[in-house]
Amino acid sequence: MIKELKQHYGFLFEEELLQEINQVGTFREVPEGFMLMDIGDYIKSMPLLVNGVIKILREDENGDELLLYFLERGDTCAMTLNCCVGQKKSEIRAIAESPAKLIMVPVEKMEDWMQKYHSWRNFILQSYNSRLSEMLETIDTIAFMKMDERLLKHLRDKAMVNSDDILSTTHQEIAQNLHTSRVVISRLLKKLENEGKIKLNRNSIHVIDL
Known part of the structure; x- marks a missing residue:
């Protein structure tokens, strides 16, 4: 685990902190679609993402989801940090967008490292x-963009974080992420294809207009 730590966090953290993370952290590999955290869970550890992509979602009172943001390599989740500090139940759902590798750090180390390591304090503040x-951008997108613009932005963001312009996803999954219906998404995807911005394949979507 120390190799992955130094490779992805060595430029952020001093050697002493890297060694502490290596001692107390737990290395995990999860497949695509794995739920790392659900709404209502008590958080016992904080994730440091080594590889892959994690999507963070909220849920309304009807059980419908809304995608807040993606976590990429070198990131951690501010919503997780908030619950760690306040010892509250999770208010988000975290699902692996792709196969991912993470280092889970015990929450009791959070405050200790904030005082002990300048680099850790900077990392946490920058993560917040x-x-x-990203959440403000999500709010702006919902408030000011039409659904077809939101859809294209979502597809571009998804292609960017996965480093692949061919997206293996379903119309239903996109609808859930954007908090709308599958019928609306299917109609707008066809519209974007007619405009030459995407290409719809049998089990994938090719994002042309990046």
């Missing part, structure tokens, strides 16, 4: 800032 910016 980055995730807040």
